Amino acid sequence: MTDTQANPRRWILLALAAIANMAAYYSYDAIAPIAGMLHARGLSHADIGLLNAVYSLPNIPLALLGGVLIDRIGAGRAAALASGLCLAGAVLTAIGQPFALMVTGRLVFGIGSETLYIALLCAIAGWFTGGGGALATALFFSLARVGSYLADTSPGWAAPVYARGWQAPLWLAAGLCGAGFGAALLCMRFDTRRAGEPSERMNWRDIGAFPRAFWYILWLNVLFASVFFPFRSTFSIQYFQDARGLTLAQAGLTNSWVFFAAIIATPVFGLIADRWGHRAALLLAGAALMPLTFVLLGTAASPLWVTTVMMGVSFSVIPAVIWPTTAMLIPAQRLGTAFGLINLLQSLGLAGSNLMAGALNDHFAAGPLHPAGYGAMFVWFTVLAMIALVAAGAFWRARST
DSSP states (O other): OOGGGGGGGGHHHHHHHHHHHHHHHHHHTTTTGGGGHHHTTTTHHHHHHHHHHHHTHHHHHHHHHHHHHHHHHHHHHHHHHHHHHHHHHHHHHOOOOOOHHHHHHHHHHHHHHHHHHHHHHHHHHHTTSSOOOOHHHHHHHHHHHHHHHHHHHHHHTTHHTTTSSHHHHHHHHHHHHHHHHHHHHHHHHHHHTEEEEEHHOOOOOHHSSSSSHHHHHHHHHHHHHHHHHHIIIIHHHHHHHHHHHOHHHHHHHHHHHHHHHHHHHHHHHHHHHEEEEEEEEEEEHHHHHHHHHHHHHHHHHHOOOOOOHHHHHHHHHHHHOOOOHHHHHHHHGGGHHHHHHHHHHHHHHHHHHHHHHHHHHTTTBBTTEEEEGGHHHHHHHHHHHHHHHHHHHHHHHHHHO
8 A cells, every 4th residue: 555554464574574583682681680690600701791792793784785685575574584593592592502503603693683674674664654653652662562571570470480491491592583483474475565576786986975964863772772771681680689689580670670661662752752742852962861770879969769760761752763764864775784884883893892891890890799790880981971862952952953
């Protein structure tokens, strides 16, 4: 149909896309709950950081090519292919021995996951061109956050699985990736709007013609992700145990509050962006919360629930507004390329930030006997968050002038 706003199948596509993405989010976040078990197994903080860093490394050269591929073959087909790679990577990670095989699994999973993410965003952008793009994207992220929430709370609701050691939780993640692969195959079937409509050949000069506002929003996205995910998806649960005295189940539940808040708040901010606009102001407000959050966390100056609420609001605003705003700035036939470029640089930031945080924790002997050793990691995250705030301010200024 040409009138996407009148096509009820777009909501089916949105639900299938959210399920596929939710499974990938769960598998990505499955490392943090078992970080303590892996450390007890003999892995260093740097090794654990590598498991999430290597997820991002292949996407440094491949993310942009993945975006171009999506523009060429269609979002649905690309999503199904990428989801199959996610499943293969999750299985290799669950086998997990030797450690090199686990790292290989995370690498393969990363190749698929980032392309899956871009393809699904492109599919949603194409189906909601008639209006409601911010709300649809927000709902997509909100439902996907369920995967992160379930992963963080899994030490509680899947306690028998965790009682069997570090490997069983990874097999649970692989099973969910299998369900996500099924959803992606159905998504391909429903994404008939773009099938058979490849774009013209990419002219690399087109990237240089992207508007200045796009580059500001790109750097905000990259820096925000380089702060949020290395902390919440790699080191936070272990930090809560070592420095705040929480049990594994308590630490996982505390970490999950951010994602639970995002499940509820993200659609609200998406609706606000659709109804009243002020996207640049929303991004600036969301970015301002992140450095303050890490200052409070690093100094233990407030209860954990306060920082959780602040980070949850920030995490709700940024994704809900950034992606549909990007779709408004970039022509539809180049949207996959634009998303791919963002994810290329985001992958570089995620890999570097995970490795840096792990190296700082090792260097300063962070752990239950020396919780102050985590201080250098918080300084690192705070500096990145402040630069992200500058990028948000530049975007706000560009849009207001």
